[in-house]
Amino acid sequence: MTVASALEIVLAALVLGVAVWTIAARETFAAVAGFVAYGLLLALVWVRLDAVDVALTEAAIGGGLVGVLLLGAAARLRTTEAPVAVERPGEFLRLVAALLSATVAAALAAAVLFLPDPAPTLAPAAAANAAATGLGNPVTNVLMAFRAMDTMLEKIVLLLALVGVWSLARDRFWGGHPGPRHQADPRGMLAFLARLLAPVGIVVGIYVFWTGKDHPGGAFQGGTILAAMWLLVMMAGLTDAPPVTQRWLRMVLIAGPAFFLLVGLGGLGLGAAFLAYPAAYAKPLILAIEVAMTLTIAVTLGLLMAGAPERSAER
């Protein structure tokens, strides 16, 4: 056994151990804390799988944003935990569920063990067409050019989710500030951290976006870091989430998908196909779309985390 494979076995065992903890833990808080650790360990797994772009996304979203979202919800739902916990299904149902889950897991394990060899791959095709965009990162090439339709539709899914969250506001709070107002000691640790970390984090976020054209990184990862910095400043009480009816906010929210759609239609109008970039302008166009998308992703993720409007705009 080589050193590398020992490391991988230990890592897989750790990931599974934390996964069991998130399901078995009695307290929701403990389970969510386990899930954050799970997300970070999973990011290491992605690095071992040579997918650094995915590792960055998993660490930022799976470990970071989902953890903060669920911790906040767990704190607000703490009083409901004990009464609902007694509704645990009976032993028979649990046994059936365990059998079903074990069967699904075994079928997937068998599928993994009997994957076709040699594995089918699109990597040579991605390498052969890399020159068309002039970008060095193959994952960015796939996201922004070869499968640009997926990426554009995903932006629209994000917007739809935000519309869904906002539509849960009570009538009298419509148009107000999302979520509860966060209060923190202005001389406390959190406010200090928010002042210290946010400027650095914003630079890191922009760097991760910019380097994504040739190296691991990109609009998603950079946008998520920017969203996290915005959240940190909001949670420290240094700023408030803006009322959801503000016009500038709506403009930023649609900037990414709207510009993407416009370029896509331009490709159609110039004769090639929907979302076909003119060869000479492929790189600048992709970068321009990514700038708009990074802003939109940062604001959309931040507002998804803030939740439905809960306070009227006047206060």
Next chain:
Amino acid sequence: MSAATIFGLCAAAAVGLGLYGLITNPQPLRKILAFNLLGSGVFLLFGVVARRGAAAGFGGDPVPQALVITGIVVAFSATALAVALLLRLFQASGSATLRTPASAGTDPADA
């Protein structure tokens, strides 16, 4: 046994664990958590397929990797919507149980 196979088996187990938690845990927030665990297992299976497709000087097939990045972001937006729905249920009914439907559709706070 290669690294990809080890992580593939790990992903299969994560899917099974997530499914079990989704069915048996009565608390909606824990169901959301379990569903995220299940989803991360599915993404990891994609990652294993991508790693096995390493060719042309790349460490993995970039197409499934890009699909997973899109998938993680979409899974996050669905999670945020689910949490918002759950918090609204709690505001409207004062509890977070999925067992009995709320007695009335109106929100007492809006009345």
